Amino acid sequence: MATAASTELTNHGSAAICRGCWDQMRVPIPIRGPLSLPFRAFGITQSKMNPNICTICERSFRYVKKQRHITASATILFADIRGFTALSERIEAVRLSEIVSLFQDQCAQAIWAHDGIVNKQMGDGLMAIFNFPIATKDHASAAVMAALDIQRHCAEALAGLDATLGGMPGRTLGVGVGIHSGDVEIGEFSSFRSDFTAIGGAVNLAARLESQAAAGEILVSPETAAQASGLTIGAETRLLVLKGIEQPVQARVLAKI
């Protein structure tokens, strides 16, 4: 089993065992193939956060980590559709739901391709975590590459819709992304939910960066940029004053379309 696990760990596309349980506990939990059938009977299946992790990772944080929460080094990515509130006042509900579905699906594919998890989805926005529960050595670069994929895939997919959104002169649908790397608290933060999330100053900084990103932009914190220098070198810098953050932040601006 250990040999099979090691082989699968190099295959990022579609692992036979849960990569979260392996990386966090060195326990092989089958999530694909015949060995996964008895686990499925007990409700242990692929997680909705990332199909390469299982529902034990997602919902049994205390069991996996033997504590309610832990401090971990991670990269946090926020993305949302720019101008969605204005859009939601103008177009019909069916179109709105198409746009949200398209955005969420394109983002998830990009995040999973770089071993991140879609931890939270909230309407036209989402939060992704890189480096937990799937350990990723260069999680800053993974998040930046996922963001570049998000921008590329969403631009293509939304362009098709855009042409049909009549009556909205001067408006282009686009996505804003914010990324920051640092220590976060990961765990269960309410007594009645068992799915984990991340909280802390680093999470809020990523969210604030995203709120300042224009359509097509990726705003990267100095900490993430330093760790992912190969992807951010030469990029425009922008000094941002962010709500609730004491010091101005010298962000890198990527993928301006």
Added chain:
Amino acid sequence: MATAASTELTNHGSAAICRGCWDQMRVPIPIRGPLSLPFRAFGITQSKMNPNICTICERSFRYVKKQRHITASATILFADIRGFTALSERIEAVRLSEIVSLFQDQCAQAIWAHDGIVNKQMGDGLMAIFNFPIATKDHASAAVMAALDIQRHCAEALAGLDATLGGMPGRTLGVGVGIHSGDVEIGEFSSFRSDFTAIGGAVNLAARLESQAAAGEILVSPETAAQASGLTIGAETRLLVLKGIEQPVQARVLAKI
């Protein structure tokens, strides 16, 4: 079974059958007592969104409503901890997690007491829906009453913590709430997740109101205020210009502490 169900429907505290499945489909799904045991064996248990609904309601929207999404009249409530970003830069992670847990638990109790569901939790914030899947005749009033309970319970609970948060002169921990009633799209808006949520202009307006609420405040839209006039009459009004919303909004301000 139908008689038992009818009896339980008057008991808002702790229903024996899923109130969502009953209200949406007139199907009695046992979630408490001996009759619930065979259902639990198939993974049908109390939902984390509200213990009086079941995981069928939460995760099988297409099966329950026989379509991917529907338009429904609902009241949407957003709440978050004011100044959390600034706080998260100053205090240690363990304290931060205590504050988030306390906030999420107090809010959930207040929302459940008025038949709402905690649809989304995101760090120091949450989104609640009233009138789906549990049908609530006066959902605007239910949401306002839940908000008043949130403010009362959080103020008491946070006051204890507040005294121990040294080094933060002039800062008081408090919660901001925004509420709006209107038509929303409810359904599954990504191909890989099966839990339902609400999207649309009405959801965004509630979120924008919450973003403008100071600590201790509940900002109520004119639509909600008109439906919950007994609770909002005589309250201060405030004209708000909200990002992405074309017309200024004449909000009612409740529970200013």
